[in-house]
Amino acid sequence: MKKSHHRSFLTLLERTPRELRTIMDLAVRIDADPDGFRTPLAWKTVGLLFEKSSTRTRLSFEAGIRQLGGGSLFLGGDIQLARGETIEDTARVMSAYLDMLVIRTFGHDRIEAFSAAAAIPVINGLTDGHHPCQALSDFYFMEKVFGSLGGLRLTYVGDGNNMARSLAEGAALLGVHLTLASPPDYSLPETEVAGLDRIAKSAGGSVRTLSDPVEASRGANVLYTDVWTSMGQEAESAIREKAFRGYCIDRNLVGLADPEVIVMHCLPAYRGKEITAEVIDGPRSRVFEQAAARLPLQKAIMMFCMGREQ
Ligand code: CP
Ligand code: NVA
Numbered sequence: 001m002k003k004s005h006h007r008s009f010l011t012l013l014e015r016t017p018r019e020l021r022t023i024m025d026l027a028v029r030i031d032a033d034p035d036g037f038r039t040p041l042a043w044k045t046v047g048l049l050f051e052k053s054s055t056r057t058r059l060s061f062e063a064g065i066r067q068l069g070g071g072s073l074f075l076g077g078d079i080q081l082a083r084g085e086t087i088e089d090t091a092r093v094m095s096a097y098l099d100m101l102v103i104r105t106f107g108h109d110r111i112e113a114f115s116a117a118a119a120i121p122v123i124n125g126l127t128d129g130h131h132p133c134q135a136l137s138d139f140y141f142m143e144k145v146f147g148s149l150g151g152l153r154l155t156y157v158g159d160g161n162n163m164a165r166s167l168a169e170g171a172a173l174l175g176v177h178l179t180l181a182s183p184p185d186y187s188l189p190e191t192e193v194a195g196l197d198r199i200a201k202s203a204g205g206s207v208r209t210l211s212d213p214v215e216a217s218r219g220a221n222v223l224y225t226d227v228w229t230s231m232g233q234e235a236e237s238a239i240r241e242k243a244f245r246g247y248c249i250d251r252n253l254v255g256l257a258d259p260e261v262i263v264m265h266c267l268p269a270y271r272g273k274e275i276t277a278e279v280i281d282g283p284r285s286r287v288f289e290q291a292a293a294r295l296p297l298q299k300a301i302m303m304f305c306m307g308r309e310q
Helices: 017-032 056-067 087-097 108-117 132-146 162-174 190-202 213-217 234-243 251-256 287-292 294-305
Strands: 045-050 071-075 100-104 122-124 153-157 177-181 206-210 222-225 262-265
Touching: 017 132, 017 162, 017 294, 045 056, 045 087, 056 071, 056 100, 056 294, 087 108, 100 108, 108 122, 122 132, 122 294, 132 162, 132 262, 132 287, 132 294, 153 162, 153 213, 162 177, 162 190, 162 206, 177 190, 177 213, 190 206, 206 213, 213 251, 262 287, 287 294
Parallel strands: 045 071, 045 100, 100 122, 153 177, 153 222, 177 206, 222 262
Antiparallel strands: none
């Protein structure tokens, strides 16, 4: 079996700051001249194995693969994996047919098992633990808006979930000041945050958690939120709605932030829950440009994973 390794992209923390920089710089070049990048995936086939719903990730990868000259195969719930074939056997077989795989699944251990058994690069299109493509795309977008990530104050209000973790890992590696405001029982583990803060300090940033969204929002350059109930947690949604009351990005929180604050949300959004309609549809919101940024950034991730980043 070929093992011409290439690189996988499962979490941000497993990459170096220099590699993240390389990917973001490549995305800038792709965005400026998409037609100059029509062949990096010529004759390559990329599988998209999705065990959860998706609009943005699926479409931006499928369109990106096509625009880079490759072909994509969407693999939903009707492959033998869903009937009990092992992850390892599936990964070995897929490696013989495909050149790269994007996976969206539940436990992060599932994608790790896949990647360990696969002979091709595996890209994380979201697990319960991480959403690295979204987070790196978000930092790429913030840099585009503010010109630089240095000294940027990013406040995330909401659940200490996959999105929060990937933003925290990215902030640590890229030197951003991140404040996470979550209800006490829903924050990222303290030891994890302390470890990321140590990494952030050496890059000129910081990572901290607070439980008070008001304090966390003061002076922020970016206010960011995500759903209170992630995919797979639907049974907890009533209890979560109670716990997260007060963790809604509304006009009061926006008013405490920097006057030039931008509001971000990875989407899908639930107006009236984690963000008000007035804010997400208002003048400070950049959520649709944020979503658009995923196309060039993920093209850059795929080229990086295939060793084609030069
Ligand atoms: N933000 C994001 O990953 O959206 P999808 O779930 O639609 O892919
Ligand atoms: N935290 C959300 C992100 C969706 C893009 C989820 O996992 O459902």
